[in-house]
Amino acid sequence: xxxxxxxxxxxxxxxxxxxxxxxxxPQTPGMQRMAAITAASADAQKIWAGTVAIHPAAKTxxxxxxxLESIIYVVSGKARMRWGEQLEFTAEAGPGDxxxxxxxxxxxxxxxxxEETLQCVLVRNDQDPIVVNLEIDAVxxxxxxxxxxxxxxxxx
Numbered sequence: 001x002x003x004x005x006x007x008x009x010x011x012x013x014x015x016x017x018x019x020x021x022x023x024x025x026p027q028t029p030g031m032q033r034m035a036a037i038t039a040a041s042a043d044a045q046k047i048w049a050g051t052v053a054i055h056p057a058a059k060t061x062x063x064x065x066x067x068l069e070s071i072i073y074v075v076s077g078k079a080r081m082r083w084g085e086q087l088e089f090t091a092e093a094g095p096g097d098x099x100x101x102x103x104x105x106x107x108x109x110x111x112x113x114x115e116e117t118l119q120c121v122l123v124r125n126d127q128d129p130i131v132v133n134l135e136i137d138a139v140x141x142x143x144x145x146x147x148x149x150x151x152x153x154x155x156x
Contacts, residue, residue: 049118
């Protein structure tokens with residue numbers, strides 16, 4: 001469909017209201033995923049978006065999302081991420097922070113607050129709802145990682 005023949009009324013912008021989120025999506029113990037932007041709700045073809053809520057002091061089961069890339073945006077609360085073959089690495093993110101999870105990375109989300117629900121927005125690069133729940137014997141004391149990159153070196 002080209003711009004000249006597109007029906008802008010039915011083929012343009014879509015709004016999915018907060019009370020229209022769909023819980024019929026693969027789940028991981030310890031969290032509640034809700035789909036917002038999908039092929040069914042918005043005719044999205046290459047992207048999926050939704051929300052995730054983790055209760056105070058709760059942690060999810062270890063899992064990965066196959067070949068999907070995931071972005072987590074922390075709306076409120078404090079996220080503690082663990083990742084690795086034995087969840088041996090950890091880092092924290094707060095409101096306004098973005099978390100990138102590459103394909104096939106075993107990870108676990110933890111609500112680092114014992115009082116506030118962790119609320120996040122989740123975006124993936126495909127409609128395929130891949131969630132592979134894992135049974136991992138996690139290390140007892142994970143190594144804390146401070147996220148840095150060539151553009152944002154660690155504080156000196």
